[in-house]
Amino acid sequence: MQRLTALVVATALLGGAGLSAQQPTAIQRASTLLGAGAVKTLQFTGAGQVFSVGQNYTSSDPWPAVPVKNYTAAMNFDTGSMRVELLRTMGPVMPRGGGAPFTGEQRQIQVVSGNYAWNVAAAPAGGAAPAAQPQPGAQSERMLALWATPQGFVKAAMANNATTRGSDVTFTVGGKYRMVGTINGKGEVEKVQTWIDQSIVGDMLVETTYSGYKDFGGVTFPSRIVQKQDGFPSLDLTIASVTANPAVDVTVPDNVRNAPPPPAVTVAVEKLGDGAYYLTGGTHHSLAIEMRDHIVVVDVPNSEARASAVLAKAKELIPNKPIRYLVTSHHHWDHLGGIRTAMDEGATIVTHESNKAFLERVARTPHTLGPDRLAASKKAVKIQTVGDKGQLTDGTRTIELYRLQGYEHTTDMLIVYLPKEKILGEPDAFTPPAQAGTPLIPPAVIYAKALYANVQRLKLDVQTITPFHGNRKSDVAELARAAGTTATN
Numbered sequence: 216m217q218r219l220t221a222l223v224v225a226t227a228l229l230g231g232a233g234l235s236a237q238q239p240t241a242i243q244r245a246s247t248l249l250g251a252g253a254v255k256t257l258q259f260t261g262a263g264q265v266f267s268v269g270q271n272y273t274s275s276d277p278w279p280a281v282p283v284k285n286y287t288a289a290m291n292f293d294t295g296s297m298r299v300e301l302l303r304t305m306g307p308v309m310p311r312g313g314g315a316p317f318t319g320e321q322r323q324i325q326v327v328s329g330n331y332a333w334n335v336a337a338a339p340a341g342g343a344a345p346a347a348q349p350q351p352g353a354q355s356e357r358m359l360a361l362w363a364t365p366q367g368f369v370k371a372a373m374a375n376n377a378t379t380r381g382s383d384v385t386f387t388v389g390g391k392y393r394m395v396g397t398i399n400g401k402g403e404v405e406k407v408q409t410w411i412d413q414s415i416v417g418d419m420l421v422e423t424t425y426s427g428y429k430d431f432g433g434v435t436f437p438s439r440i441v442q443k444q445d446g447f448p449s450l451d452l453t454i455a456s457v458t459a460n461p462a463v464d465v466t467v468p469d470n471v472r473n474a475p476p477p478p479a480v481t482v483a484v485e486k487l488g489d490g491a492y493y494l495t496g497g498t499h500h501s502l503a504i505e506m507r508d509h510i511v512v513v514d515v516p517n518s519e520a521r522a523s524a525v526l527a528k529a530k531e532l533i534p535n536k537p538i539r540y541l542v543t544s545h546h547h548w549d550h551l552g553g554i555r556t557a558m559d560e561g562a563t564i565v566t567h568e569s570n571k572a573f574l575e576r577v578a579r580t581p582h583t584l585g586p587d588r589l590a591a592s593k594k595a596v597k598i599q600t601v602g603d604k605g606q607l608t609d610g611t612r613t614i615e616l617y618r619l620q621g622y623e624h625t626t627d628m629l630i631v632y633l634p635k636e637k638i639l640g641e642p643d644a645f646t647p648p649a650q651a652g653t654p655l656i657p658p659a660v661i662y663a664k665a666l667y668a669n670v671q672r673l674k675l676d677v678q679t680i681t682p683f684h685g686n687r688k689s690d691v692a693e694l695a696r697a698a699g700t701t702a703t704n
């Protein structure tokens with residue numbers, strides 16, 4: 216009731232202002248200052264940090280930062296295209312938290328044009344230009360990033376019948392995505408909010424703030440850009456140069472335009488022992504374990520599509536038993552992508568105690584942009600927490616869970632040990648190289664060392680390692696070698 220009253224008062228004040236003055240609207244002020252009518256294409260270059268969203272050290276920490284030596288964005292507002300090139304750098308040690316390990320410099324090129332999004336890999340020295348990789352799932356986020364730039368926002372506001380209340384300008388793009396911007400008295404776009412679909416946290420706020428506006432050789436643009444996703448910085452740039460109306464011709468590559476729809480999710484099965492299955496076939500793997508009167512699944516990664524396929528395969532392999540527990544190895548978003556599907560399945564989520572509050576939020580967060588099974592069923596979440604160790608047992612079979620210690624990738628990693636089969640399930644700590652004998656890169660060696668130290672500390676008798684990434688199983692001897700030491704047990 217109080218909110219409604221406030222809205223009525225605000226509307227009345229706005230109406231009054233409109234009657235008494237010929238002030239330009241916020242959009243008109245911004246359009247004049249930013250030259251939105253004359254700027255058809257724009258390029259800006261800067262440096263700063265990008266952050267690995269969904270890869271924080273704990274589920275309440277900020278995203279880990281990665282230095283970006285050069286960030287160049289070139290956009291064509293008339294064709295709805297934007298090309299972003301980043302040069303990221305990394306020393307021998309990754310920042311605390313996750314993200315794909317690399318060392319040295321890594322160039323990434325991310326493009327959107329109309330309904331198409333793709334990446335371009337760095338060209339190998341002397342090799343042919345690599346093919347574009349279609350990224351259909353990134354289209355809406357990249358398109359919103361184009362219309363969230365200061366000039367883009369003004370153009371999109373004008374094209375989409377924006378409503379203005381004081382300094383706030385609101386409209387919807389693509390018939391679906393709401394954008395809210397704040398324009399100050401000088402006509403500077405100070406902040407733009409958009410929301411994108413994220414399988415775990417739902418309608419996720421992407422908030423970009425612009426400050427330090429100045430004249431970059433004839434075009435007014437902010438000298439600092441800070442973007443946050445789900446509350447933490449995801450991009451922090453200091454802008455060095457801006458060019459208005461350069462040539463920006465983005466052509467959709469044929470292999471992107473003609474890309475077949477993504478193949479159906481497939482789950483491959485390897486039987487590890489009686490009632491123990493290794494579920495692979497994608498980028499992230501899972502385990503399904505048969506108990507006396509129920510099933511335990513470890514990890515439902517990626518997305519609802521992957522999670523649904525994994526859960527269906529577990530029930531096909533182990534018929535007539537419900538999936539009662541879903542163990543989540545850790546909170547990183549790539550491994551947690553299907554967690555809401557498991558919640559809808561009715562499984563109790565077994566996780567490290569540091570994730571309880573986060574998963575409670577995940578269970579009730581709105582999913583209006585990408586409605587999922589849980590948004591429809593609204594089932595209450597059941598969470599069972601584990602500290603440094605835990606177990607699931609039915610009297611005959613026991614599944615042991617241990618938190619990895621001294622592990623900089625994440626604080627909540629639960630490794631899974633099946634004492635009967637002497638099997639260790641783990642993600643991220645050790646992914647055996649596709650070809651045995653290939654040395655790991657330095658940051659990955661640090662993680663392998665931590666896993667090996669924990670196996671020794673816990674005196675686990677491991678015969679087989681089932682990694683949740685990669686293309687094959689491994690063992691402790693290979694882990695020891697990868698960690699730069701020799702197995703002692």
Ligand SMILES: [Zn+2]
Pocket residue numbers: 313314545547624625643
């Ligand atoms: Zn991880």
